[in-house]
Amino acid sequence: MSEADSTEQSTADVTREFRAARDFLVAHREDYRTAYRDFKWPVFERFNWARDWFDALAVEQGEVAALTIVEEDGEVNSRTYAELGERSRKIAGWLTEAGLKPGDRVLIVLGNVVPLWETMLGCIRAGAVMIPATTLLTDADLADRIARGNVRAVVTASDETGRYDGIADDCLRVAVGEPVEGWLHYDDFAQYDGPVPDVDTAADDSLLLYFTSGTTSQPKLVEHTQVSYPVGHLSTMYWIGLQPGDVHLNVSSPGWAKHSWSNVFAPWNAGATVFLYNYSRFDAEKMLRVLQTYGVTTFCAPPTVWRMLIQADLSAVEVAIRECISAGEPLNPEVIDQVRNAWGITIRDGYGQTETTAQIGNPPGQPVKLGSMGRPLPGYAIALIDPSTDEIGDDGEICIELAPPPVPLMRGYRDAEELTAEATRGGFYHTGDVASRDEDGYITYVGRSDDVFKASDYRISPFELESVLIEHPAVAEAAVVPSPDPVRLAVPKAYVVLAAGHEPSRELAAEILQFCRDHLAPYKRIRRIEFAELPKTISGKIRRVELRTDEAAKVSAGESTEHSYDEADFKTE
Structure with a gap:
């Protein structure tokens, strides 16, 4: 031949x-x-x-x-x-x-x-x-x-x-x-x-x-x-x-x-x-x-x-x-x-x-x-790994089993061996995303591992809270970040972009906070809100890290913007 x-x-x-x-x-x-x-x-x-x-x-x-x-x-x-x-x-x-x-x-x-x-x-x-x-x-x-x-x-x-x-x-x-x-x-x-x-x-x-x-x-x-x-x-x-x-x-x-x-x-x-x-x-x-x-x-x-x-x-x-x-x-x-x-x-x-x-x-x-x-798609073996204990369970970081590595996984991060090694440690590819799995094997997204935070010792998923926020007809986009608090360590704060036809106001802030109280468990409730534009990457992803940093700096300096509200503002009303 x-x-x-x-x-x-x-x-x-x-x-x-x-x-x-x-x-x-x-x-x-x-x-x-x-x-x-x-x-x-x-x-x-x-x-x-x-x-x-x-x-x-x-x-x-x-x-x-x-x-x-x-x-x-x-x-x-x-x-x-x-x-x-x-x-x-x-x-x-x-x-x-x-x-x-x-x-x-x-x-x-x-x-x-x-x-x-x-x-x-x-x-x-x-x-x-x-x-x-x-x-x-x-x-x-x-x-x-x-x-x-x-x-x-x-x-x-x-x-x-x-x-x-x-x-x-x-x-x-x-x-x-x-x-x-x-x-x-x-x-x-x-x-x-x-x-x-x-x-x-x-x-x-x-x-x-x-x-x-x-x-x-x-x-x-x-x-x-x-x-x-x-x-x-x-x-x-x-x-x-x-x-x-x-x-x-x-x-x-x-x-x-x-x-x-x-x-x-x-x-x-x-x-x-x-x-x-x-x-x-x-x-x-x-x-x-x-x-x-x-x-x-x-x-x-x-x-x-x-x-x-x-x-x-x-x-x-x-x-x-x-x-x-x-x-x-x-x-x-x-x-x-x-x-x-x-x-x-x-x-x-x-x-x-x-x-x-x-x-x-x-x-x-x-x-x-x-x-x-x-559920996991053909060709993928998915494990949820607790970031603190490395135990595999029904809650944790979405990880892909590497025995053997699935065909679709990247070769790695070019010219960054340490980043590749970190992402593939322990026999798994670590996505950096956190999720939960129910008794039928269905997986629900919780958020980025570096976005999830604790408030009063409860783990809070920004994604979950944002999913509720966008149900309100006045909310076009939302991002939830931790706002430092002397009692609770942190409380959820929502940065909100309003839909067309709605303007920032004290009354609307109260309405949205009440909406969240009606639709979220008490430990998850959003306690602060600010009407503002959201910083984004060029691909349109919200830069929560920037919001977290800015929020921490504002709280430390005792500063507040014109359209920022705390649920305490409405306690006596």
């Missing part, structure tokens, strides 16, 4: 094994017990997702849309599996000819445009390591990522190229849009007719580097391999309930891990269409029309989007949606009820991190317990 025949056979074997794992999960999409018990991660020594899986789909369903993007003005850009396969091969060859080498790191800073997906597939084929990044980065953020990421190539929009002067001068630079002097013009790849690189990447070769959002520290650099996300997102595919032929819309911005989760790997593992709707400002009515017009079958959106959608008349549109997903923060039971009443679908929750794929979730066809993230 020739070397070429050997490679072809090896590729066929890899494709067949990957397909078998995928088909098993698709076949058992509503049989959680069997899927969890019998699923095994496929094990590869060598793997290149673009060659070993995407190309197989391009042959089988070549004329099926792999990607469809609808613009606000109605313009539609679409690429079939066959087109994306061919275009990404040209891009891989074009970039290689321009000097890109296997292992080179490519910073990709693009919005939801077709070249984003073409570039990612091309980079995988070329053996390059991708660093996806949001278009919202500051100049300092870009400089940090290029330096700490050891970036060798940059792909960005033409009108953003000036931001890279002086920080990426030695990089291979590609401009998407109008030609820019000193930059390769992205559209030129179409004329490339040279050889296509066939980089035979090892399964543990690097593929992706993600800068985490850094809620408590400088962003860490999460490293994923050729299999940890491409193969690992079989768990995400299972959680969402994706099937071949689905049209999947996930509301997420490029540059964050969730975008790769649900806008690249999970839907294309299933053989579904990635569907995007680009808008400058969210409009519930327009989104509903898009869902109806384009036959979206699976829909994933953050709670903020769901809350805005129910302001419109959901029952006025006939949708083809089969699965609804939400993740990331508390979702009001009222929202779940309204969607169920209008569409007959229950929104399902799930949990994962940049460091992993979907670990825990409510898969299709299973009973959903309001407030619970669900």
Whole structure:
């Protein structure tokens, strides 16, 4: 057998094994017990997702849309599996000819445009390591990522190229849009007719580097391999309930891990269409029309989007949606009820991190317990470990068993061996999130381990209190932190962002505090409230560490803001 025949056979074997794992999960999409018990991660020594899986789909369903993007003005850009396969091969060859080498790191800073997906597939084929990044980065953020990421190539929009002067001068630079002097013009790849690189990447070769959002520290650099996300997102595919032929819309911005989760790997593992709707400002009515017009079958959106959608008349549109997903923060039971009443679908929750794929979730066809993230997903063994005693029980930090490490787990934090060692101590990967598990195995999120605090010797979960706060119609967002107290050590204080149409006032503060007293056990009650904007990371996560520090400083100095209230203020009223 020739070397070429050997490679072809090896590729066929890899494709067949990957397909078998995928088909098993698709076949058992509503049989959680069997899927969890019998699923095994496929094990590869060598793997290149673009060659070993995407190309197989391009042959089988070549004329099926792999990607469809609808613009606000109605313009539609679409690429079939066959087109994306061919275009990404040209891009891989074009970039290689321009000097890109296997292992080179490519910073990709693009919005939801077709070249984003073409570039990612091309980079995988070329053996390059991708660093996806949001278009919202500051100049300092870009400089940090290029330096700490050891970036060798940059792909960005033409009108953003000036931001890279002086920080990426030695990089291979590609401009998407109008030609820019000193930059390769992205559209030129179409004329490339040279050889296509066939980089035979090892399964543990690097593929992706993600800068985490850094809620408590400088962003860490999460490293994923050729299999940890491409193969690992079989768990995400299972959680969402994706099937071949689905049209999947996930509301997420490029540059964050969730975008790769649900806008690249999970839907294309299933053989579904990635569907995007680009808008400058969210409009519930327009989104509903898009869902109806384009036959979206699976829909994933953050709670903020769901809350805005129910302001419109959901029952006025006939949708083809089969699965609804939400993740990331508390979702009001009222929202779940309204969607169920209008569409007959229950929104399902799930949990994962940049460091992993979907670990825990409510898969299709299973009973959903309001407030619970669900149960461990196939391929994950989850333990809850008490941070104080290291005992495994029904309350504690969410940890993943590492005997053996599951395929989707990151390789580690790049250039930070001590952080990796800390995160994987004691035979477990430690997520830093705390949860509880009930008698049926359902896991409910409690909060970040560094956010949970004690008040009068009771452990308080900010997440739990915030979930109650956002039930009040005047509350748009909330963050709960400990406020130092001479008697109780600390008391829960809520920082609240008001919904449109509501203004800060003493009367509203009293109303919200009373609402919390009516809905929380006495030891959990919120005793202080302040109407204020919330500090956030660039990815939108609330920086509670900043609120805690500021609150401690204000209490120590005896300071108070204009819109800050204590429950004691209302005792005599």
